[in-house]
Amino acid sequence: MPVPDTWGRPLRNLRLSVTDRCNLRCQYCMPERDYVWLPRSDILDFEEISSLVDVFADLGVDRVRLTGGEPLVRRDLPELVRLLAQKPLLKDIALTTNGVLLAERAAALERAGLKRVTVSLDTMRPDRFQALTRFDDHARVLAGIEEATRLGFTAVKIDAVIIRGVNDDELVPLLEYGRRVGAEVRFIEYMDVGGATRWSRDKVVSRAEMLGALARRYGPIHPVVEESSAPAERFRLADGTTFGIIASTTAPFCRSCDRSRLTADGLWYLCLYAARGTDLRGPLRAGASRQELRELIEGTWSRRADRGAEERLALRDRSALVPVTTLRRDPHLEMHTRGG
Numbered sequence: 001m002p003v004p005d006t007w008g009r010p011l012r013n014l015r016l017s018v019t020d021r022c023n024l025r026c027q028y029c030m031p032e033r034d035y036v037w038l039p040r041s042d043i044l045d046f047e048e049i050s051s052l053v054d055v056f057a058d059l060g061v062d063r064v065r066l067t068g069g070e071p072l073v074r075r076d077l078p079e080l081v082r083l084l085a086q087k088p089l090l091k092d093i094a095l096t097t098n099g100v101l102l103a104e105r106a107a108a109l110e111r112a113g114l115k116r117v118t119v120s121l122d123t124m125r126p127d128r129f130q131a132l133t134r135f136d137d138h139a140r141v142l143a144g145i146e147e148a149t150r151l152g153f154t155a156v157k158i159d160a161v162i163i164r165g166v167n168d169d170e171l172v173p174l175l176e177y178g179r180r181v182g183a184e185v186r187f188i189e190y191m192d193v194g195g196a197t198r199w200s201r202d203k204v205v206s207r208a209e210m211l212g213a214l215a216r217r218y219g220p221i222h223p224v225v226e227e228s229s230a231p232a233e234r235f236r237l238a239d240g241t242t243f244g245i246i247a248s249t250t251a252p253f254c255r256s257c258d259r260s261r262l263t264a265d266g267l268w269y270l271c272l273y274a275a276r277g278t279d280l281r282g283p284l285r286a287g288a289s290r291q292e293l294r295e296l297i298e299g300t301w302s303r304r305a306d307r308g309a310e311e312r313l314a315l316r317d318r319s320a321l322v323p324v325t326t327l328r329r330d331p332h333l334e335m336h337t338r339g340g
């Protein structure tokens with residue numbers, strides 16, 4: 001039985017950030033010129049990650065998602081996937097990537113046991129991609145998505161963060177592209193998480209606005225009724241095309257949140273908005289036994305009361321979560337360190 005937190009939410013989904021580095025500089029995640037990186041000696045090796053995942057799995061974690069930074073910049077990632085795929089308690093191993101390196105790495109990852117892939121893609125326009133990410137890699141991302149859909153993954157998804165005045169005119173082109181290549185698109189409301197230093201409320205395109213725009217183009221949209229703790233609400237067009245909306249900003253889903261995040265240097269965060277994490281690297285490297293780590297993780301989760309997005313929603317005066325100077329002092333507050 002998974003361990004429940006104070007709201008009865010089980011410890012189930014673990015997002016494993018394998019690196020804080022990224023090969024893009026998306027405006028909503030890494031808009032600054034310079035960053036403070038985690039020291040290399042602090043980064044967990046694959047054996048260490050695997051040992052921690054064993055303890056998490058003992059306590060109920062059965063889904064793991066590899067994140068970053070950009071996880072594909074970590075060398076030999078298929079080795080880690082192979083280690084995780086051998087764990088009988090894990091039902092699902094997924095990856096979130098920006099897609100730049102996916103075309104060349106997807107086959108090895110699939111052979112190693114990766115089940116699902118989510119690719120971030122916010123625009124169908126190469127010029128806009130360059131403005132958004134500061135790199136000219138749009139064609140490589142599309143090639144990555146298309147290669148992934150050709151392979152045997154259970155699912156390939158496209159995540160698009162929608163920002164007013166930036167790409168809110170691209171709901172239809174993104175949906176059409178996903179339909180054409182066989183990848184379900186999920187539209188994500190712009191969130192005021194760490195790193196999103198340019199966030200403001202007026203740039204958020206709400207779920208209701210997105211549904212309105214899509215209904216004007218496609219006609220009636222129906223919700224897909226399903227039992228799930230997944231963040232996306234799914235919808236169906238009249239022709240059967242499905243898509244998701246992740247309304248983390250205007251309609252948070254903290255009440256069913258079973259996700260936690262382990263950074264590449266072994267800090268464990270119970271919420272995307274949490275100010276502090278629990279150090280697992282220290283005890284692991286000091287020789288803590290599996291039982292001692294289990295007690296630390298179980299005790300920490302059983303006290304969890306985090307509802308970050310709901311608390312943010314209740315704020316009247318809401319601006320970016322953390323100022324740049326604070327991010328420089330503690331890079332763990334960055335979304336690219338914590339894994340979005």
Ligand code: SF4
Nearest residue numbers: 254257271272308309
């Ligand atoms: S804000 Fe925190 S508690 Fe709420 S859904 Fe996100 S990670 Fe979960």
